Amino acid sequence: MKTLEHPGSKKILEVRPGNNKFIHSLIKYKYFHLMALPCLLYFLVFKYLPMYGVIIAFKDYEPTGGFWGILKSEWVGLQNFKMFFTSIYFGRLMKNTLLISFYRLLFGFPAPILLAILINEIKNVFFKKTVQTITYMPHFLSWVVVSGFLTILLSTTGGPVNALLERAGIEPIVFIADKSFFRSLLVLSDIWKGIGWGTIIYLAALTNVNPELYEASMMDGASKFRQVWHISLPGIKEIIAIMLILAVGRILDENFEQIFNLYSPAVYEVADVFETYVYRQGLVEAKFSYSAAVGLFKSVVSLIMVILSNAAAKKLGSDGIW
Structure with missing residues (x-):
């Protein structure tokens, strides 16, 4: 048995040898633990405790029974899952979710990397900070505001885009209600809104690249493209791998706010994804067990x-996220 003095007090704590390091670390970094406490409470209250409600997916839950009615509801096993897998919506939801996510990965994921590299090459500090500020400002706009902006911009009655099309002799197009354009509109608006914010982490990673490598490559006559390809990208490959793993993990977790504020029954066939379907089934039609x-x-x-994706990243030489 050993004793440990609490910093700033005369209180002596008795600890077992096996717990000595843990308690010493807990006391030494107590302020850091207190700073992390709100984050831990957030995940506990809003992420882990609600997992108890997942059992209604295997029951015929009646909301009239209240919260404790979950325990009294009848078990139905995998019946709700069978209903979903055999419905006409399963194939449509999978197709739409995977296609929209694939387009976002293909075009949206490289966009902040490219912008970060371009900003990193700017030598004028004032101009560099101005570009950064302008590009990440849309991130702070809600999708309600952005969807309203897009509706006005693409309107067939006074919208500047359709006004230009009319001048070119092209009939006005209802972009938001057209199945041919809706997915492209989702991807482009998502890139515009998030590209600046996404560059922050890549710019931070680029600052850790040794500048002597660039100087040595310039002396060897390497072009800017060669410097980016052989120095900049390899220098941030670990960050790229981690962000790609997280992006793949969110492949079925579409941006509900964006789609919900932009879509309409006219484009359900190409825009309906898991989250919008769960919203309609769970909150609008009150099918709680089925939506769960x-x-x-x-x-x-x-x-x-x-x-x-984490296993694939490790196979390619990255450390992954665990």
């Missing part, structure tokens, strides 16, 4: 995607 089964299926697939 759909949400649980989506979460399990997302977890599998994270595990597989």
